[in-house]
Amino acid sequence: MNESNVSPAVLERLRAICLALPEAKEQPAHGDPSWRIRKKIFAAQKGNYDGGRPSVWMKAPDGAQAALMAADPELFFSPPYVGHKGWLGVWLDVELDWDELEELVRDSYRLVAPKKLAKLLEDDDE
Numbered sequence: 104m105n106e107s108n109v110s111p112a113v114l115e116r117l118r119a120i121c122l123a124l125p126e127a128k129e130q131p132a133h134g135d136p137s138w139r140i141r142k143k144i145f146a147a148q149k150g151n152y153d154g155g156r157p158s159v160w161m162k163a164p165d166g167a168q169a170a171l172m173a174a175d176p177e178l179f180f181s182p183p184y185v186g187h188k189g190w191l192g193v194w195l196d197v198e199l200d201w202d203e204l205e206e207l208v209r210d211s212y213r214l215v216a217p218k219k220l221a222k223l224l225e226d227d228d229e
Contacts, residue, residue: 109157120205124212145215161211163191
């Protein structure tokens with residue numbers, strides 16, 4: 104795995120959020136930590152190269168990427184390669200609202216996970 108540019112505390116908190124989801128597993132992708140549900144990535148920590156800026160990329164509901172980027176362009180961005188598919192990037196080297204980040208990760212999981220597993224999150228939210 105590449106040398107991580109994200110602080111260990113931030114990475115551990117992100118990892119805990121991702122691995123708390125049903126059947127979620129961590130597996131490196133292109134040398135970076137990524138979290139998957141049944142082989143499909145729902146979140147990936149990126150920016151682990153010289154001069155890289157640490158971030159997390161995740162799938163976003165329709166329209167969410169544009170709305171969040173417009174609301175806070177210092178925090179949210181369209182990641183390369185997958186941004187045109189609606190994926191959302193969140194910088195990890197800024198002050199984070201961890202509740203908001205957790206909700207975004209859970210949204211991404213819901214979009215990627217099989218319906219039966221995604222339904223478990225809806226049950227949790229009630």
